[in-house]
Amino acid sequence: MPLGSGLFFSAFFGLFLRDARVLTRELIPFLLRVGMQPLLFLFVFTFVLPRMAGSNPLASGAKFGEIILPGLMAVAIMFSGIAAVALPLSSEFGITREIDDRVMCPLPLWAVALEKVCFSAIQSLAAALLVIPMARYIPAVPVRANVSSWILLAVVLVLSSLLAGSLGLLIGSTVNPKQIGLVFSILVVPITFLGCVYYPWAWLSNIRWLQVGVLFNPIVYMSEGLRGAVTPEIQHMPWWASLPALVVFLGILGWLGLRGFLRRVLS
Amino acid sequence: MRVSQGSCGNLGTADTFISSIGCNLIVEIEALTKIYESKLRVVAVDGVDLALKQGEIFGLLGPNGAGKTTTISIATTRALPTGGTVRIAGIDVVKHPAHARRLIGVVPQFNTLDRSLTVYENLYFHCRYFGFGHSPARARSLELLEQFLLSERRDTYPAQLSGGLGQRVQIARAIAHRPTVLFLDEPSAGLDPQSRMAMWTAVEALRTEGITVLLTTHYMEEADQLADRLAIIDYGRVLALGSPKMLKATLGAQAIFDVKLKSQDGVDAVLATLRRRDDVSSAEATADGMRVLSPNMAALLPALAEATAGLGMRDLKITEPSLETVFIQLTGRDLRE
Numbered sequence: 327m328p329l330g331s332g333l334f335f336s337a338f339f340g341l342f343l344r345d346a347r348v349l350t351r352e353l354i355p356f357l358l359r360v361g362m363q364p365l366l367f368l369f370v371f372t373f374v375l376p377r378m379a380g381s382n383p384l385a386s387g388a389k390f391g392e393i394i395l396p397g398l399m400a401v402a403i404m405f406s407g408i409a410a411v412a413l414p415l416s417s418e419f420g421i422t423r424e425i426d427d428r429v430m431c432p433l434p435l436w437a438v439a440l441e442k443v444c445f446s447a448i449q450s451l452a453a454a455l456l457v458i459p460m461a462r463y464i465p466a467v468p469v470r471a472n473v474s475s476w477i478l479l480a481v482v483l484v485l486s487s488l489l490a491g492s493l494g495l496l497i498g499s500t501v502n503p504k505q506i507g508l509v510f511s512i513l514v515v516p517i518t519f520l521g522c523v524y525y526p527w528a529w530l531s532n533i534r535w536l537q538v539g540v541l542f543n544p545i546v547y548m549s550e551g552l553r554g555a556v557t558p559e560i561q562h563m564p565w566w567a568s569l570p571a572l573v574v575f576l577g578i579l580g581w582l583g584l585r586g587f588l589r590r591v592l593s
Numbered sequence: 594m595r596v597s598q599g600s601c602g603n604l605g606t607a608d609t610f611i612s613s614i615g616c617n618l619i620v621e622i623e624a625l626t627k628i629y630e631s632k633l634r635v636v637a638v639d640g641v642d643l644a645l646k647q648g649e650i651f652g653l654l655g656p657n658g659a660g661k662t663t664t665i666s667i668a669t670t671r672a673l674p675t676g677g678t679v680r681i682a683g684i685d686v687v688k689h690p691a692h693a694r695r696l697i698g699v700v701p702q703f704n705t706l707d708r709s710l711t712v713y714e715n716l717y718f719h720c721r722y723f724g725f726g727h728s729p730a731r732a733r734s735l736e737l738l739e740q741f742l743l744s745e746r747r748d749t750y751p752a753q754l755s756g757g758l759g760q761r762v763q764i765a766r767a768i769a770h771r772p773t774v775l776f777l778d779e780p781s782a783g784l785d786p787q788s789r790m791a792m793w794t795a796v797e798a799l800r801t802e803g804i805t806v807l808l809t810t811h812y813m814e815e816a817d818q819l820a821d822r823l824a825i826i827d828y829g830r831v832l833a834l835g836s837p838k839m840l841k842a843t844l845g846a847q848a849i850f851d852v853k854l855k856s857q858d859g860v861d862a863v864l865a866t867l868r869r870r871d872d873v874s875s876a877e878a879t880a881d882g883m884r885v886l887s888p889n890m891a892a893l894l895p896a897l898a899e900a901t902a903g904l905g906m907r908d909l910k911i912t913e914p915s916l917e918t919v920f921i922q923l924t925g926r927d928l929r930e
Contacts, residue, residue: 332724333695333724336721336724336725336726337721337722337723337724339721340718340720340721340722340723340724341722343718343721344707344710344718344721344722347710347714347718348709348710351709414709422703422704422705422708423701423703423705424705424706424707424708424709425705426671426699426701426705427705427706427707427715427719427722427766428722429671430669430670430671430694430697430699431694431722431723432691432692432694432695432722432723432724433691433722434690434691435690591671592671592672592673593666593671593672593673
């Protein structure tokens, strides 16, 4: 007996509304969560350091700002995706089992998981776009996004945001709430530092093992894809390499995340 | 144990919904089994057959670990059975879980209210999950707040509610989308006696709405008070099924008469007379009187008064047949073990 598509969409929309309501209550924490890191990063590396005599040559001038703009967007996407899905999901699956009521709504379980990922993707998009004005106004020399292709930008942003939400789903449904802080230290921090956020991937050519190693890190393709879209003058992976990689990672993490979710919900 | 389905046995799926209502069978559980295969193989549910009629309050009574919660989890699409089927209003819950969820309301064992939302919002968004538009969802939520005497708490967060109030919100939320069947898993666990009474009243009131209720409990009084029919379940099997009264009668639960007498002189003769009666299963002398066990309380009472008239009755205490004694007879163990 098929479920009416009308009910499907209104139930899905209902879940969306609920998340939106909760987010409006936590708007300031949300902004702090997604904004603090790029804000401080831009402030220290593109405002403070260039004013110091004999400072790090890499951190001087506008070029570093242009290198890290797409990288910081990628980090914002990743942080917000994980924070928006993994943190609440982990506690909702934990002692309180708050997720129960949403799981019991008349939707297939995969749709409940998809809603979580989609809602977090919207937050990730907002977080990424927030970095662009920051990069313009914080650095000593304004860093301007030079969008080569709006379509490429849109595709990379959407794929990256969904990917971050899927990783959040996987973490949220497999890690217990007590260890969620640990996940940030042992997973999120390393993948952002090694995610070609602060340097283009091509510049790793002198450290070949690392250049190959980081190819297993999805943030690399986010940063490089965004580099191609936002700061095309900086060396970056061609779109035909970064986009398929994003799709593959989205597929793998999405599948694992959904599997973890179903396991937690259905015994 | 299975309730006869009569002519409604073999029906195509398309007609099943209407026919089930015709037959008054709303929940049909057949040969349900659930085996957890891990380090230890646990047979949680071992061939349970149950059929619930529309509008009845049905109790699953058994000790902790008897398989009650697992049975409810499967029926409410939160666990997959190893074997057997569950149909709600004719809809197979394993094949069509999303569809079945429209017909069921669940009050889980623990408070699962959404901590990020107020009491009102818990109800409002629940309605939205079930496809209500803004205005109907709002109207239904306000109506429920009133019905469950929660209007003053509409802007309270669940963490600030007492156990009893939280349970009331959970029941209100579970019936918000007007389900056909309401599942209550250990609804009075962790409630103080007063809240339990209030919860009972709330459940009793659901009768007027025509909702079928399946509740699990390990409290005798709860099963006795609320359930029209109940199944006694242990080790994943149904041991007995019927109305509380019927179970007490057919399973030989006894009323106990404790009689205190002014004098023990001639008590042996009276006991001998009583023992000859069909409705007396035992009659023994005690230190200051006698104790008589009988399955038929009403008939024995006048006879007992007459028989002991010459001995001078000082006091009479009657303990009615209880499900507790039935349960102990069936399982050989106490409910709260």
